[in-house]
Amino acid sequence: MDFGGGDEIRFERRGAAGVVTLTRPKALNALTLGMVVAMSKAFAAWEQDDSLSRVVIKAEGRAFCAGGDIAQVYHAMRAGTPPVRFFADEYRLNAALARFPKPCISLIDGIVMGGGVGISCHGSHRVMTEKALFAMPEVGIGFFPDVGGSFFLSRLKGSYGMYLGLTGGRIRAGDALRGGIATHAVGSASLDEIVDRLCEGDDPDQVLKTFAATPDCETDEGTLLSVARLFSREKLADLLVGLEQAREAGEAVAETALAAIGKASPTSVAVTFRQINTGAMLDMDECMRMEFRILNRMLASHDFPEGIRAAVIDKDGAPKWRPASLAELTDASVEAYFAPLPGGELEL
Template identity: 65%
Template sequence: MDFGGGQDIRFERRGRAGVVTMTRPKALNAVTHGMVLALTRALEAWSRDDSVALVVIGGEGRAFCAGGDILEVYAAGKAGRPLFEFFADEYRLNAAIARFEKPYVALVDGIVMGGGVGVSVHGSHRVFTENAVFAMPEVGIGFFPDVGGSFFLPRLKGSFGAYLALTGNRIRWGDALWSGIATHTVRSSDSAALLDALCETGDADAAGARFAVDAPRETSDPAITTIGRHFSLEQMDHILSSLEEAADSGDEVARQALATLRTRSPTSLLVTLRALLFGGMLDMDECMRMEFRILNRMLTGHDFYEGIRAALIDKGSTPAWRPARIEDVEPAAIEAYFEPLAGGELMM
């Protein structure tokens, strides 16, 4: 089946399922604009096709999908041509997945970050294997957890979403299941059989239950307590001072989290926390409109390009954030990221 996307994404009809495979293993299945548009067209077609009971999406190689093609975004922005339309179409796709009326099963057998989260976590069934590595690391490159991060992260238990968003730390399948990111955990060796069952029966609940195994949470009880205590606070300076006090008292989890936050873009931290606080009160479409507002300001700012330069261009260098300290960020500057767009809001 050809919905576009070229060699980067494959569409098949197998039994009762529409099967999507991202086929850029050397690029860790990073999402391109063409892939976004092709998947959008496939979902539109399959939503109207009564012979398609469910949709299954996976990726070739060691990644489900490690994000968007960030170097392309960087190059376009530095050339004065920010890729606003790519993000607009990506955000519309994320919202379409969230409202898709049929089961949408993401088989996450490897790395899932950024844009990969956007095409998985909003589906009805998120199946993680022991190979899954989840992260929303955007604050580390002067960006923010987009693709619906403002919607699903505030809804995770124990303020775990704020912790993941502000640190960018990675988690495995047990933490994903406990927090609510994953709905099922299965052994990688059972992935092919699970896919066969999904295609044969069209019953995502029964197939998921048949192959599900228990994946114990990797994060310890004391660490969960620490995360909940500090990352439930609603102001960044309160989070930092709370972590500092705990770190001084010998809390190693707090010390590590504090050390990580001190390397992140101050602007990104403040924008991200505010987006999470708003997102917890908004529906998915509203979150995507808010994120598009933030995105427009990020793509015309400094820290995003500086973060990419330090991480991917001059690999291993230290980014020079502007401003460099939390206390130097003007509240009005953060407010500006959330203001209505003069050119019009994201149309869903």
């Protein structure tokens, strides 16, 4: 089936299923505009196709999808042509996946970050193996957890989404399952058989129940209770004070969190805090419009290209943020990221 995307993505009809396979393993299946447009066309067509009762998304290589191709984003920004269209199309795809009426089963057998989260975590079934590694690390490159992060992170219990968004913490299948990010955990060796049975038309819930594993959680209950207490604040300043106090009291999670936040872009941290708190009160489409507002301001900012430079281009790991500290930020400068767009809002 040819919806476009060239050799970066493959579409197949297999029995009862439409199967999407990401085929950029050397690039960790990072999303390109061509892949996003092709997926949008496929989902629109398959939604209307009564012969297909479900969609399966999988990937080649050691990553499900490590995010968008941020090197391309960097070069576009440097050339004075920020890739607004890429993000607009990506956000529209995220919103379409969230309202897709058929079961959408993502088989996550490796790294899933950023844009990879956007094409998996809004579907009905998020299946992770022992090889899965989840993160939303955007604050570390001067960005924010987009692709619907304001919607799903804000809805994780125990302020877990705020913790992941502000720290960029990496988690495995056990924590993802307990936290509600994954719906099922299975063994990597069973994926081919799972795909076969899904394509044969077996009930997705029964198929996944048959192969379900119960991995140990990587984070203990005491740490999760600390996360719930420390990250459920109405003001970022109060959250940071609480973390400082907890660090002085010897709570390891506070030490780790403060170290991560201290390395991140101060602007990104402040915007992300407001974004996740606000997202809890919005539906998915409203979240995507809010994120598009933030995105446009991030593309015109100093920190986003600087963060990509330090992490991906020069790889010196030494971004120079502006402003350099949270203390230098004003409420007005943060609020500006959320202001209505003069040129019009994202159309979904």
